[in-house]
Amino acid sequence: xxxxxxxxxxxxxxxxxxxxxxxxxxxxxxxxxxxxxxxxxxxxxxxxxxxxxxxxxxxxxxxxxxxxxxxxxxxxxxxxxxxxxxxxxxxxxxxxxxxxxxxxxxxxxxxxxxxxxxxxxxxxxxxxxxxxxxxxxxxxxxxxxxxxxxxxxxxxxxxxxxxxxxxxxxxxxxxxxxxxxxxxxxxxxxxxxxxxxxxxxxxxxxxxxxxxxxxxxxxxxxxxxxxxxxxxxxxxxxxxxxxxxxxxxxxxxxxxxxxxxxxxxxxxxxxxxxxxxxxxxxxxxxxxxxxxxxxxxxxxxxxxxxxxxxxxxxxxxxxxxxxxxxxxxxxxxxxxxxxxxxxxxxxxxxxxxxxxxxxxxxxxxxx
Amino acid sequence: xxxxxxxxxxxxxxxxxxxxxxxxxxxxxxxxxxxxxxxxxxxxxxxxxxxxxxxxxxxxxxxxxxxxxxxxxxxxxxxxxxxxxxxxxxxxxxxxxxxxxxxxxxxxxxxxxxxxxxxxxxxxxxxxxxxxxxxxxxxxxxxxxxxxxxxxxxxxxxxxxxxxxxxxxxxxxxxxxxxxxxxxxxxxxxxxxxx
Numbered sequence: 001x002x003x004x005x006x007x008x009x010x011x012x013x014x015x016x017x018x019x020x021x022x023x024x025x026x027x028x029x030x031x032x033x034x035x036x037x038x039x040x041x042x043x044x045x046x047x048x049x050x051x052x053x054x055x056x057x058x059x060x061x062x063x064x065x066x067x068x069x070x071x072x073x074x075x076x077x078x079x080x081x082x083x084x085x086x087x088x089x090x091x092x093x094x095x096x097x098x099x100x101x102x103x104x105x106x107x108x109x110x111x112x113x114x115x116x117x118x119x120x121x122x123x124x125x126x127x128x129x130x131x132x133x134x135x136x137x138x139x140x141x142x143x144x145x146x147x148x149x150x151x152x153x154x155x156x157x158x159x160x161x162x163x164x165x166x167x168x169x170x171x172x173x174x175x176x177x178x179x180x181x182x183x184x185x186x187x188x189x190x191x192x193x194x195x196x197x198x199x200x201x202x203x204x205x206x207x208x209x210x211x212x213x214x215x216x217x218x219x220x221x222x223x224x225x226x227x228x229x230x231x232x233x234x235x236x237x238x239x240x241x242x243x244x245x246x247x248x249x250x251x252x253x254x255x256x257x258x259x260x261x262x263x264x265x266x267x268x269x270x271x272x273x274x275x276x277x278x279x280x281x282x283x284x285x286x287x288x289x290x291x292x293x294x295x296x297x298x299x300x301x302x303x304x305x306x307x308x309x310x311x312x313x314x315x316x317x318x319x320x321x322x323x324x325x326x327x328x329x330x331x332x333x334x335x336x337x338x339x340x341x342x343x344x345x346x347x348x349x350x351x352x353x354x355x356x357x358x359x360x361x362x363x364x365x366x367x
Numbered sequence: 368x369x370x371x372x373x374x375x376x377x378x379x380x381x382x383x384x385x386x387x388x389x390x391x392x393x394x395x396x397x398x399x400x401x402x403x404x405x406x407x408x409x410x411x412x413x414x415x416x417x418x419x420x421x422x423x424x425x426x427x428x429x430x431x432x433x434x435x436x437x438x439x440x441x442x443x444x445x446x447x448x449x450x451x452x453x454x455x456x457x458x459x460x461x462x463x464x465x466x467x468x469x470x471x472x473x474x475x476x477x478x479x480x481x482x483x484x485x486x487x488x489x490x491x492x493x494x495x496x497x498x499x500x501x502x503x504x505x506x507x508x509x510x511x512x513x514x515x516x517x518x519x520x521x522x523x524x525x526x527x528x529x530x531x532x533x534x535x536x537x538x539x540x541x542x543x544x545x546x547x548x549x550x551x552x553x554x555x556x557x558x559x560x561x562x
Contacts, residue, residue: 308423327430328440334386336410336428340419357420364424 007064009057009093009100010034014132018095021122021284027109031133032100033057033092036076037084039139046139047082047366048130048166049091050147050154053221053278054270056099059091060084065099065269071352074359081363087143092133094126094154096277101129104273105205115273116202123150123285127157131165144168144366148351149318150278153285156298156326160287163302170365172310172358173351175322176295176329177286182317185224186279189217193272202273214272215263222262227314227347231255288329295329307337308365310358312350314343338365370400372543373478373557376536377450380476380559381405385447388412388471390434391454395422398429410446412437435459438467446472453502453555455479456512462524469530469562478557483517483550484539502555518550525560534559 011032017025034057039046049059049072056063060070060077076082076089093101096118104118134142145166147155152174159169175182196213198204223231235255239245242252251257291298307330311323320341330337342357344350351358370378374397381387383405389398392411401407411429413419422429430437434451435458449472451464456479458464468475480502481487490498497507505511516524518537525532537544537553544552 306428324440331430331441331445334445336408337430338419338423338428339430339432340416340423341431342416342420357417360424361420364426367426 007100011100012133012136014129015136016132018125018129018132020119020125022120024119026095026102026119029095029102029129029132030100030106031092031095031102031129033090033133034059036060036089037078037087039088043139044141044143045087046134046142047087047089047144047146048134048142048158049076049082049089050127050130050145050151050158051091051094052147052149052151053282054218054266054275055151056097057091057093059089074354075362081359082146082366083363087366090134090137090139092130094150094278095129096121096126096274096281098271098274103271104202104277105271113205115205118273118277120280120284121277122281123153123157124161124290126281127154127161130154131158131162134165140165142166144170146170146172146362146366147174148172149174149348150282152318153282156287157285159302159305159307160291160298163299163305166305168306168308168365169302170308170310170362171326173312173315173318173348175318176298176326177288177322178283179322183283185220186283188220190276190279192216192220193276196272199272202276204272209267210272211264211267214267214270214275215260217263217272217275218266218270219259219263222259224317225348227316227345229314230346233345234258295325296332299330299333299335303333303335305335306365307335308361309337309339310351310361311339311341312344312347312355313341314345315348315350317348370396372538372541373452373536373555374400376538376543376557377452377476377478378404380534381407381448381450383407386410386445387448387450388441388446389450389452390438390468391451392418392422392427392429394418395425395427395429397450397452398422398427399425402427434464434467438464438471441471443470444473448472448474448476450476452476452478452557453480456503456514456516458514461514461516462528465524465528465530465560469560473561474533475560476557477560478555479516479521480512480555481518481537481550481553482515483519484554485551486554488551500554518553518556521556521558525558529562531561532558533561 009032014029017027093099108114152171155171193213196210198208199210240257288295311320344355387409398409419431449468487498536557537549539554
């Protein structure tokens, strides 16, 4: 976490306390955000992109935390499918996260980091904070909201709860509710963090962070983002820098070495408590439950909103069947909906990777 | 863009401003014509993901799906008009599909290649092999056209189900022809149907 504290994130402070689904409210909420492209004089060309679980506001350009390209650099920029010559793209760090927006690592009312005193938040709370941000930016109606994975949940939540705020909703590789299997994988990750002796009930900000636990959580989650086919193609049973198995517990296999690296490098840029809170928000997500049990009822107010939903054939985290339930609900309210299952070998992560058919769909839908 | 003859005929008879579902819409040529020329609210269903992607990229609302299964997901009377062009003969259960069309749409347009077209009859008579034509390409073992039908069969099928025929049009060599001896002379047919 040391790397992030030195960066001055662009942010605003919400001018009113944020009401939360838990019944609590959060005062003095900071929302860190980035913009790309110019806002039109009539403010009609704004596209709000929602980021995924461990994502951030640095969609394009160079991420100042990691020094790497923005997470959707291939999709967002001048002349790209979401063209910043035409649209102003806005992306905010979700509340609960740790890249400038208020979260468990932020300073609470007592002058100490919140830790587990931070209220449990929901996907709808994240969206609510971003709508309040738009209010402060003077943007009433968005050209489109766009998101993949947890970003797609926010896009669907936005359509359900704030349908008047956007003309278009593009939700990719996502779901309207977390399944038992989704929750189970997250719980494994949370238990890994909590089992780390450095976690100290979430009160670790003055000492060592529970990096080992967070790394294991990331490793487990990372497996769910890839397809078996993708893993086999990338690693197979190949050994890492050795000719033979060691008959020990070093990272003999390339796939082990890869996962260990993914886990460790993640701990440099992410807060373990944020991981707990955001995975909880995803587990609580059930758009139908939130609207009386019938998913179609969630979208009653959005029947004039244009929807585009995309799934990937190798995504076993949020499947085509999950997406079809959303299509079905949108058909029931006669909303104009497009849906396509694209073929890509990379599993859930396909939405971030080189899938030319996705570029075409995004560009055509956003235009 | 010029539409295929059967699609142009359908486009000309869909009332302007209708809510339309085009089942098997391909890349959405007909949908686009209906939206731009007739002010229709057109939705599509298409099984091929590449075609869906192309249609979405044109700004059309198309859901990837298999009509043999996914038509059941639409509410009753969701559309004024449901269109099934050149797809009936590929359906697993054409009878079920037609029921679904007339359930989700108050009116339906169905077009199909006529297996009793004289060239087909002649080809079968002369060669003793399954005919292959412009409208029905592909060998018997690989063709998507698994339920060949003739105009006479289709009329009988409609009568048995009390489906009303509001209009019918016939085509050969890409041109419209009269209805006389259509079961011999027509290469394909368009029917406008309702309950």
